Amino acid sequence: MGFIVGLALTIIIGHVPRLLGIPKGSGNFFEQLCSVLSNLGDIDGPTLVVGLASLAIVLGCRRFLAVVPGPLVAIV
Numbered sequence: 470m471g472f473i474v475g476l477a478l479t480i481i482i483g484h485v486p487r488l489l490g491i492p493k494g495s496g497n498f499f500e501q502l503c504s505v506l507s508n509l510g511d512i513d514g515p516t517l518v519v520g521l522a523s524l525a526i527v528l529g530c531r532r533f534l535a536v537v538p539g540p541l542v543a544i545v
Contacts, residue, residue, distance in 0.1 A: 488524075490516030 475498075482501045486493040490513025494504025523543040530539030 488517065488520040489513070490520075 479498055482498055482505065483493070485505055486501075486508075489505070489509075491505065491508040491511050494501040526543040527539035530537045530542055
């Protein structure tokens with residue numbers, strides 16, 4: 470169970486900078502986390518809005534419209 474949680478956190482911290490529009494740090498999980506936390510003041514608003522809207526579309530389609538391909542709808 471711990472391995473799966475660690476893997477999930479590593480994947481999440483790799484995608485968070487793209488979602489926030491900030492530079493991605495390098496190194497291990499903790500170095501990347503520190504990079505994200507230190508760059509929170511540089512969040513790009515439009516990138517954040519588009520990223521969160523896309524995430525909401527994908528999750529909303531999965532929850533309420535299971536037959537609709539959420540990632541395809543978000544891209545369109």
